[in-house]
Amino acid sequence: MEKEITIYDIAKDLGVSPATVSRALNNHPAVNEKTKKKIYNAAMEMGYQSNVFASNLRSKRTNNIGVIVPRLNSSFQSSVLAGMEKVANEAGFNLIISQSLESKDKEIANTHSMFNSRVDGLLVSLASNTESLEHFAPFIKKKIPVIFYDRVGNFEEMFGVTIDNMKAAHQATSHLIEQGCQRIVHVLGNIKVNVYHERLKGYKYALLDHSIPFDENLIIYSDLNEEAGYDIVQKIKSIEPRIDGLFVSNDACAASCLKQLKLEGYRIPEDIAVVGFNNDVISRLVEPNITTINYPGYEMGELAMRNLINHLDVNTENLLKNTNRITLRSELIIRESSKRK
Amino acid sequence: MEKEITIYDIAKDLGVSPATVSRALNNHPAVNEKTKKKIYNAAMEMGYQSNVFASNLRSKRTNNIGVIVPRLNSSFQSSVLAGMEKVANEAGFNLIISQSLESKDKEIANTHSMFNSRVDGLLVSLASNTESLEHFAPFIKKKIPVIFYDRVGNFEEMFGVTIDNMKAAHQATSHLIEQGCQRIVHVLGNIKVNVYHERLKGYKYALLDHSIPFDENLIIYSDLNEEAGYDIVQKIKSIEPRIDGLFVSNDACAASCLKQLKLEGYRIPEDIAVVGFNNDVISRLVEPNITTINYPGYEMGELAMRNLINHLDVNTENLLKNTNRITLRSELIIRESSKRK
DNA sequence: ATTAATTTTGAAACCGATTTCAATTTTTCT
DNA sequence: AGAAAAATTGAAATCGGTTTCAAAATTAAT
Numbered sequence: 063m064e065k066e067i068t069i070y071d072i073a074k075d076l077g078v079s080p081a082t083v084s085r086a087l088n089n090h091p092a093v094n095e096k097t098k099k100k101i102y103n104a105a106m107e108m109g110y111q112s113n114v115f116a117s118n119l120r121s122k123r124t125n126n127i128g129v130i131v132p133r134l135n136s137s138f139q140s141s142v143l144a145g146m147e148k149v150a151n152e153a154g155f156n157l158i159i160s161q162s163l164e165s166k167d168k169e170i171a172n173t174h175s176m177f178n179s180r181v182d183g184l185l186v187s188l189a190s191n192t193e194s195l196e197h198f199a200p201f202i203k204k205k206i207p208v209i210f211y212d213r214v215g216n217f218e219e220m221f222g223v224t225i226d227n228m229k230a231a232h233q234a235t236s237h238l239i240e241q242g243c244q245r246i247v248h249v250l251g252n253i254k255v256n257v258y259h260e261r262l263k264g265y266k267y268a269l270l271d272h273s274i275p276f277d278e279n280l281i282i283y284s285d286l287n288e289e290a291g292y293d294i295v296q297k298i299k300s301i302e303p304r305i306d307g308l309f310v311s312n313d314a315c316a317a318s319c320l321k322q323l324k325l326e327g328y329r330i331p332e333d334i335a336v337v338g339f340n341n342d343v344i345s346r347l348v349e350p351n352i353t354t355i356n357y358p359g360y361e362m363g364e365l366a367m368r369n370l371i372n373h374l375d376v377n378t379e380n381l382l383k384n385t386n387r388i389t390l391r392s393e394l395i396i397r398e399s400s401k402r403k
Numbered sequence: 404m405e406k407e408i409t410i411y412d413i414a415k416d417l418g419v420s421p422a423t424v425s426r427a428l429n430n431h432p433a434v435n436e437k438t439k440k441k442i443y444n445a446a447m448e449m450g451y452q453s454n455v456f457a458s459n460l461r462s463k464r465t466n467n468i469g470v471i472v473p474r475l476n477s478s479f480q481s482s483v484l485a486g487m488e489k490v491a492n493e494a495g496f497n498l499i500i501s502q503s504l505e506s507k508d509k510e511i512a513n514t515h516s517m518f519n520s521r522v523d524g525l526l527v528s529l530a531s532n533t534e535s536l537e538h539f540a541p542f543i544k545k546k547i548p549v550i551f552y553d554r555v556g557n558f559e560e561m562f563g564v565t566i567d568n569m570k571a572a573h574q575a576t577s578h579l580i581e582q583g584c585q586r587i588v589h590v591l592g593n594i595k596v597n598v599y600h601e602r603l604k605g606y607k608y609a610l611l612d613h614s615i616p617f618d619e620n621l622i623i624y625s626d627l628n629e630e631a632g633y634d635i636v637q638k639i640k641s642i643e644p645r646i647d648g649l650f651v652s653n654d655a656c657a658a659s660c661l662k663q664l665k666l667e668g669y670r671i672p673e674d675i676a677v678v679g680f681n682n683d684v685i686s687r688l689v690e691p692n693i694t695t696i697n698y699p700g701y702e703m704g705e706l707a708m709r710n711l712i713n714h715l716d717v718n719t720e721n722l723l724k725n726t727n728r729i730t731l732r733s734e735l736i737i738r739e740s741s742k743r744k
Numbered sequence: 745a746t747t748a749a750t751t752t753t754g755a756a757a758c759c760g761a762t763t764t765c766a767a768t769t770t771t772t773c774t
Numbered sequence: 775a776g777a778a779a780a781a782t783t784g785a786a787a788t789c790g791g792t793t794t795c796a797a798a799a800t801t802a803a804t
Contacts, residue, residue, distance in 0.1 A: 081784060085782095094781080097782085112519070112760090114519065114761095115465075118456040119454075122789085135482045140476040147500065147501060158499055161489075175492075178453070180454075288687065347629060349690060360476070409789095411790075411791095419753075420755075421790085422756095422791095422793080423753060425790095428791095429791095429792085434752070456791090457759090457789070460759045
């Protein structure tokens with residue numbers, strides 16, 4: 063075990079006090095420029111490395127920010143993380159990332175673990191079966207900021223960064239109606255998740271606005287993965303009267319449906335017009351290209367992180383009250399899968 | 404600011420010494436079971452939370468493991484991270500993740516930052532322009548284990564978890580040859596990256612083994628993103644004599660090429676047989692399905708992390724010498740894009 | 745009952761940087 | 775030059791667990 067260089071070593075070497083060394087290295091104004099230079103150089107030469115533990119112990123800060131995502135291996139989530147990492151890195155924070163794997167219990171465990179490792183702030187996209195936010199209470203009590211993004215839950219009290227899912231779904235559905243669709247199937251995930259809950263609402267309102275009756279049979283619940291297409295299309299085939307529009311809450315799943323529909327001989331968009339969600343790479347690569355909602359994951363990550371970091375400055379306590387929910391702009395991108403001339 | 408409960412508070416409350424409290428909470432054998440119970444309960448009731456800073460300061464461990472990836476928003480990397488997170492979480496470690504964005508300089512900065520935050524170990528997939536491993540020297544000197552995965556560089560000294568890229572490329576190329584291809588284009592990324600370097604070798608050897616001359620014109624360098632298809636196909640069109648096989652080092656890019664080739668009127672696989680790499684979701688969703696190499700990202704993450712954690716136990720120093728490079732099994736998955744009856 | 749062996753416990757040093765408060769040095773002003 | 779003000783510096787306490795070493799308490803052995 064090598065002996066580490068401490069500020070005491072530097073102090074002894076230069077015949078000054080550890081206090082001065084500490085101040086110099088933190089660029090404290092109350093230390094003479096010459097002494098500073100001297101200390102910098104000595105620290106350099108001796109290969110000094112600040113001991114974060116000791117420093118954290120006093121400052122009570124880790125410069126670590128926790129992120130809890132439902133799944134790491136999701137195209138959307140990894141864009142979000144990329145955006146977060148960029149902002150955090152530039153601001154000198156580290157990212158501690160863990161995944162809940164869509165399990166409430168694992169989310170709770172992760173939350174505890176983040177709390178114990180004393181992250182300075184927490185960013186969370188909720189698991190699909192999370193029913194309460196109790197497990198975040200310790201953070202609130204200690205005034206450690208917690209910001210939710212995307213999966214913000216149906217809880218009013220919390221900060222969150224989302225898109226307007228209702229509006230987006232309304233747009234998507236309206237678009238299908240404008241293309242002549244009258245019987246539109248909506249495929250979505252667990253209704254407990256705000257994201258799907260709101261999209262369903264948007265779907266319903268769009269029907270209402272165009273005087274199309276809502277039909278419960280046209281709602282299909284799914285885990286939305288890339289293999290779900292088969293089952294979904296089987297269900298679709300059995301629906302009477304025939305459907306002519308399909309709005310899937312996720313591009314990978316939409317692509318899977320598209321493939322299966324083509325296998326079954328449906329023409330897209332003539333027989334069934336299809337709209338996805340997310341604007342994943344995949345929506346641009348399958349044939350026909352899938353009309354989708356552009357869902358700005360990277361920006362969402364940047365914004366959520368920037369917001370969190372703002373909360374960390376003690377001076378900006380008022381921000382806490384002013385910013386309750388931030389809504390990012392999303393947009394419908396019309397492509398071949400739904401465009402009827 | 405709330406006063407935090409410390410072991411001193413508990414000690415005073417129960418009339419024992421802080422030392423005993425510390426030992427009890429760490430389940431040290433040299434403390435009476437009854438006292439332990441008593442202390443556990445008191446700690447519970449008082450809402451005690453261990454202060455990691457103080458604890459780290461002595462133990463010199465953070466329980467944080469650093470991961471540096473080229474990009475977070477990559478389907479492959481996020482699978483790897485998912486695997487790593489699972490193993491780390493189960494073993495009680497946190498993951499600190501940062502991305503190099505394929506920049507050597509950012510990688511160096513991230514490495515420094517990880518070192519300063521005193522991670523217990525480091526997992527790295529190198530940026531494409533990294534030319535030396537100097538920046539990891541401080542880790543080596545302090546005996547902090549560093550393990551590379553996937554992008555391990557062309558450096559012999561290092562531990563690493565990879566697949567046998569040469570063999571995989573050999574298999575892919577041989578398969579195309581067996582389907583009757585004679586003029587096979589290989590699309591790959593920066594040759595400095597071991598992954599592409601080795602795949603090119605595999606491609607060449609496969610040609611050699613089937614007595615097909617190597618033609619420099621059939622090698623196309625690309626950044627392999629999902630929009631690269633257009634340029635690649637333009638190049639392909641200009642190649643004389645015509646090509647009849649295409650081996651792309653990445654599924655997203657292969658899909659992009661596939662789409663573009665179809666737009667240009669090529670029949671797949673009759674005119675050009677296509678093989679990708681990675682077995683990304685996308686390879687199963689485009690039409691025709693893309694023949695590809697199954698690249699076990701999740702397992703690679705698990706394995707790399709398990710390996711790193713092993714290195715952390717001081718008793719297993721011998722492991723260091725025994726394990727130099729771990730090679731994961733990969734396999735060719737034959738699908739319609741290359742299957743000629 | 746006495747001694748030896750074993751368990752438990754506590755006092756105090758320690759990890760390394762930060763910070764308060766007072767002391768010292770330097771600069772400025774009459 | 776002498777006093778007052780400003781700029782630097784240092785001693786020592788502090789953050790909260792962990793650990794060493796020795797003392798005290800308990801159990802086992804003779």
